[in-house]
Amino acid sequence: MRKKVMIYAYTKYNLGDDLLIQILCKRYPHVQFLLYTYPEYQSVFENCKNLKVVSNRSIVSKVTNRVGRLLKNKNAYENTIAKRCDACVCITGSLFIQGEGDWRPYLTYMESRQIQRIPYYQIGSNFGPYRDDGFFEGFKGFFANCEDVCFREKYSYDLFADLKNVRVAPDVVFSGKFPVRKSEKMVSISVINLSNRSELAEYQIEYRDFIVDMCSHYCKKGYQVNLMSFCKGEGDEIMIGEVLNKLESKEGRQKINSVLYQGDIDKIVNLLSRSEVVVATRFHAMILGWCMKKKVLPIIYSPKMEHVIEEINYCGPVVHIGNKEDVEKILEGLEQHNVFDVSEICAKAEKQFYRLDEVL
Secondary structure, three states, X not given: OOOEEEEEOOOOOOHHHHHHHHHHHHHOOOOEEEEEEOHHHHHHHOOOOOEEEEEOOOHHHHHHHHHHHHOOOOOHHHHXXXXXXXXXXXXXXXXXXXXXXXXXXXXXXXXXXXXXXXXEEEEEXXXXXXXXXXXXXXXXXXXXXXXXEEEOOHHXXXXXXXXXXXXXXXXXXXXXXXXXXXXXXXXXXXXXXXXOOOOOHHHHHHHHHHHHHHHHHHHHOOOEEEEEEOOHXXXXXXXXXXXXXXXXXXXXXXXXXXXXXXXXXXXXXXXXXXXXXXXXXXXXXXXXXXXXXXXXXXXXXXXXXXXXXXXXXXXXXXXXXXXXXXXXXXXXXXXXXXXXXXXXXXXXXXXXXXXXXXXX
């Protein structure tokens, strides 16, 4: 009998998270996966015939959740679906960050997904940043009740290494199969918006100007420049607009494409595979660039990037948001740097699925 698996994921049209779902479904083509989210999300995974999107807007969903709220169960319909499955897999990256305000309702929500007698697998995440020991202890209890937890960097693993069900392996996207094509005279730059990130908002203008200078540098050298938004909901498109408005030369702007992710995974992957250089503010732009054998310039905005870069011994140039950087000097260093070989890391990333492979 065909096994059914419930997927918990971040479904807000974020390229990195959508890639995680796609990689999971393609790894187990004989398994029926269910994803409870917006009905239009089915089109994102039209090539994944074993994934069924269950609408969170259906009448049944709305009525069930309304009744569930009266019983203090906000995700009643999602639980109803999961109870019919053989396993639940949560495959999301930065899921365990302590935000502003009370974190306890979020922990309660996550715990409500752990259904008795249905094994729960947590794959590909990192933990933190966090400020409160209670946040740490609360989620330690959550992890202890998982069938398997595989973090994507050693920093997170070390925090919970005393739990026997906790492991570590490189990010899931390293395990994906991506085209390796001959590079064209093209550079792809993934950006983020800092204005909605309290710890980074003060660097918004400085970061924008750095991206503007980088665009100008490559345009003058005759490169086609792709400014890439990986997630509209997190403001990437806002930053692209600011960069384009700042560029003074109309001639330069003609050499710049705005590439906005709207669920078309193959479009982004294709452009990255044809690029000579990938300038990566987005975490998964960095990993995709390495997997496709491109010269990659990571722009570090979060500890998760720094941890991975350190753990895999990447020795190429990097940029830290908040530091004053000379664009010409940075890019000169990038040109002299060899393509970083991640073949061994890609092989190790298969271990993210080690325990899932046993049952699926």
